[in-house]
Amino acid sequence: MKGIVFNLLEQVVREEYGEDTWDKLLEATGLDGVYTSISSYPDEHLYQLVSAAADLTGKQANEIVQWFGSKALAHFATRYPHFFAPHRSGRDLVLTLNRIIHPEVRKIYPGADVPDFDFDVSSEEVLGLTYRSKRKLCAFARGLIEGSAAHYGERVAIDETSCMHNGADCCRFQIRFLPKA
Secondary structure (H helix, E strand, O other): OEHHHHHHHHHHHHHHHOHHHHHHHHHHHOOOOOOOOOOEOOHHHHHHHHHHHHHHHOOOHHHHHHHHHHHHHHHHHHHOHHHHOOOOOHHHHHOOHHHHHHHHHHHHOOOOOOOEEEEEOOOOOOEEEEEEOOOOOHHHHHHHHHHHHHHOOEEEEEEEEEOHHHOOOOEEEEEEEEEOO
16 A cells, blocks of 8 residues: 555644544554654555554444545645546546546555546436445445545435455445535
């Protein structure tokens, strides 16, 4: 996993829970916490940090990963505004994952192993999204979708109809981007 993910995790943990919390997570995991954005690190490091955060907060690991995704999106928008500026909605942004965002991610971070997405755009109201990744970080994808909606001043309703954590070969989401109430 690319170091940028760990950099973002450290940033959102420090912002939300204070400076000492990141150090507590590193202490609990025995990791040194030195991550350069373009280097690659074992996926297990993320899983260990998430597990330590779950223990510290009393939340489930998938809740931590989803929270991280939703918070990380704002930081992606700050770091890479050119990915966000051309779009007017979360749906528009999400639909660029395969053809614009992930190819650019691979240029910026050579060797990045990004998930695969398939889309069903047959409905204007509901976006069907299929997620595939050996990492099974569907909760992170869900959080990023939530963050995308928030970025464009929208609400989002997400129904996960199948999940790799429950034995499915992929995760499937039905997503409704809604105007703010």
